[in-house]
Amino acid sequence: MPHPQAVLLEAGDCLARVHDLVAQLAARDATGEVLTAVEHIPARQAEWAPMPAWVRPELVRAYCAKGIERLYTHQAAAAERVRARRNVVVVTPTASGKTICYNLPVINAVLENPDTRALYLFPTKALAQDQLAELDDLGRRLPDGFGVFTYDGDTPADARKSIRELGHLVLTNPDMLHTGILPHHTRWMRLFENLRYIVLDELHTYRGVFGSHLANVLRRLRRIARFYGSELQFICSSATIANPGELASRLIEAEVDVLDSNGAPAAEKFIIFYNPPIVNRYLGIRRSYINEASRVAQELLKRKLQTIVFANSRLHTEVLLTYLQRAHRQPPSQPEAIRGYRGGYLPSERREIERGLREGSIRGVVSTNALELGMDIGSLEAVVLAGYPGTIASTWQRAGRAGRRSGSSCAVLVASSAPLDQFIAKHPDYFFGRSPEHAFIQPDNLEILVNHLKCAAFELPLGVEEKFGEVDLPALAERLAEAGFLHRTGEHWHWTEEAYPADTISLRSVTSDNFVIIDIAGEPEVIGEVDFPSALTILHPHAIYLHQGQQYHVERLDFAEHKAYVKRVEVDYFTNAIRYTQVRVLEVAEHARVGPAPAARAYGDVLVRSQVVGFKKIKFFTHENVGAGKLELPENEMHTTAFWLTLERPLVESLPFPTSEKQNGMFGLLYALGSVATLLLMCDRGDLGTAIGERPPLSGTEAGWAVPLEEGATEQQGEFFEPNLYLYDAYPGGIGFSEPLYCRQDLLVRRTRELIAGCACERGCPSCVGPAGEKGEQAKKAALTILDELCRE
């Protein structure tokens, strides 16, 4: 039942309200510095193609009954390629009917031969559920139907057996394939013996760590399919990125046809870039983007436009939710019209919110990226992005949550003062032009590969002649045997451990352990879960943890038991953790001079130690620092790869600044280098870590430990003799960023210089070298001087 309010709103009315908002925002922007882009994307017409002649009549009838009598050109093209036994990747925007691209040929094949089996992989369980509903609907319209099931952690045990036998289409996710299906492939014999199609949806999400893991899971999948004599064909779909074909072929290690023309129609849409006004030109301070995003969202809600607000962190989701709920007070008897949505909420809570959005009883939702993909939440009318999501692909996907079906819609990107946001806000062409983003994976990351090699050996003994990625398999298998994991008999290595290797290997992160959050104010109650890496920064003792707009004070963090005990409180601040990082060089892979400058560049293996040592209390609304505390939490250690620049003694000495300002300049430079690097590598800010340390006298020696150095620690340290500026991969084993950075060092340094030199601030700001107050008076100037040296011809 749609909400009565929702029924009242007609499409034409919606158009007027969107135009009204755009006009009003433009009118307020006297200087023209705020709305850096108002892009009107006109409606586009559909391009049609007839249903291919080979499609079975009952399937044609079933699609007709759903109102689909002909196809968009890209759907027809995809179906034909699949029919021709090619691997394909279909690149289309949100709401372009991509599911027909794979469902049509796959179901047709099942109707032609009922033994045919297909495995659909979605990055999340929720997306699989979404697809199930659509496929069920199609199945009901076919005389004989077909078996379609989701298979994930929520599948009841008694249903699993029949799914293994009867499922023509099994919808699952990479994690379940990894832990639930491949290690038990004999139970899935019927499926594997007849497996023909693998559908990989939302392919662009398989980048970085997750993508590198998936490539290995697919190696294992192909291995098992071969064991049962099956040849696999892959059908992939991806959001717009620069290298979908390359990504797909690296993932499946085979040739792939790219289909990137789009025949689907689209409604009119506005994309607006909103750069918060500068309030202090001297310090380069802009109005808080969180407050501004909240204000924009309120304008939209005031116009009765159903709105989704995306924030980039859990913390900001909760902060924004608090603001919007306060501005949109409901009488106590009414259900809340503005809701939060993120990973930590319980599934039932999330289903309820999705329903509320579809029905219109919920007028606004504040979400993390959890609502970015798939998930039928109906057609919203407006999207607010509080901060740039980090990639262009994900910005388009989030913007696509508005106007999936209805007429006019708008998406407003509110830029933060982070360098990447400022870069995008000031270079709209970069965004609206051809996608420059490359998705990157490193399937041969040894740490990841060895873990999957263990799983592979568990699934099927490893043969001496076998290939698994680009590694020396016999050498690696011998090492695994020495460590007791394998035993060689004749031509094969067999698994010799009691433990089940897939169980301890998470595809998404370094560890698979979650922390449970327990409210102990009254009867102990579990209110949510947080993954291990986040736990240290958001659940440390005295942290303010936010959940559904409620504040909780962390009383105790039980590390051994993975539990955080919290009590509900009401305070006017939130907390931010302070982290120290140390880097030690273990092995230099390559090194070279940086032009004629007294500087060097290198990349190689490093050991990174980090520790959360304290926290700051930040006041709501004003965001002033209202206190701090020290913490003693366990250290985290990891081996990874890093790229680094060494500033040699003559360079450091030549800088015409006092010692402390030299240091500030280095931190500022590193800050900017990190930002530009994420742009070049198309990775998330969290994928790269930064640190400064003294250049070790000899790599690999114990004395190589750097002084703990991170922002906020400057007062304790002495002068650097020859500092190393590190950019490290924030994952054990590295994810392959260091070598490209080393190769593109010149571009990295030049772009960084452009970023800092082109920034409007006087003495450094969060958009270039970091906030002036924290970085010191001359940080910007010092950073630029170092860059001038590094760029010398």
Added chain:
Amino acid sequence: MLPPDRFARLAALRPARKHEPVAPESTRESAAEPDALLGLLGARVKRNRYGEHLEVRQWFSRPEACAPSAPALDLLLREKPEHALDPTEWLFLDTETTGLAGGTGTYAFLVGLAWWEAGGLEVEQLFMRDHGEEHSLLLELSRRMGERRVLVTFNGKSFDWPLLETRFRMTRAIPPRLPRTHLDLLHPARQLWRLRLGSVRLRELERHVLGRDGVSLGWSRQDDIDSALIPQIYFDYLHSGRPESLVAVFRHNQMDLRGLAALAGRILALLGEPEAFARATADVLELYGLSRLLGRSGNAREARRLYERALQAGLPGEVDRAARRELAVLAKRERDYARATSLWEDLISGSNDGLEAYEQLAIYHEHHARQPTRAAEFTRRALAALGRARRAGLIEPARCRSFQARLEHRLARLARITQPPKHRSLLEPPPP
């Protein structure tokens, strides 16, 4: 290529546990002294078209052979095939594996088989000296299973057999021979003795059920190994080639098979004459267990009689409640509403059963006694009890919600029956 020491830094290569130091050759030495293993175990080499494996055979006078009785099998098996009555068709099976997790990387390195022979028990153990001998072992197992059609195990339905089925399928050559009849004694043992013993591990059953009343088993578990160590013993043997510690594993497997056979004898005897057993047993919990098993196997009349007897003899609090609940269900099924209702009334006072009892009484009064007012009253009391249980955290939220929905639905229906719709004036204020 990667420098060799790069491997050393990989977290993924760090052993999860301590290992026996591996011999420099890193391959087994048993090839050099094959007789050591054979002599130690009293084994011989078996050969077939897939290669070879080891076989150990031994006859034991205890436990004594026994014959399955028809009434007992009626209670134990849903279908009662003719061949199940023939003791020569019985094959006892127990495996020793490289882990409990299951999955395609878990191996059954020792498959113990046993059958009645010459008044005692013949035990045959099939062993693979390394993974290369698995095919040959499985072929032999498949032959044995073809000779005897009743597979008898302890927890074999969810562990041993699925694992072996996986092993067979991994060969892609020897199809798994599905047991015609599979009798898993874990389930009846659980029903009979879990309450009394807390756990029904085979070892506990040997000590408290099979070996009681001064009857000795004929074997002693005193020097037996902890079964949790078995996978590691096999891995150490594979890596080092030293067979000494394997002897204890073979012995453990033999005792498990003998325990299994003895347990079969005991359960058959017991179920063959439940009346006699009920009279003889001094243990009221065992009597309750037997009633439960009879009830679950569809022998409602016998079960009711024994339940009543157990209740009379006096059961401890929680068990008494459970017995009344089971008995009430059986009585209801046999349309003895008077007895069922009186039992539900007995149960009302308690916390969680109270909920069910209220609901059952509501059902009874709505549909059988046709007293909707009383039914509504019981429903309201059920809702109140549910509220208490929820606040006390005694009931899971999901179960609580479905329970509540069901009760509210019933209450609404009853309200329609008991209160014919009253025509209210539109001007009248709505009820509070």
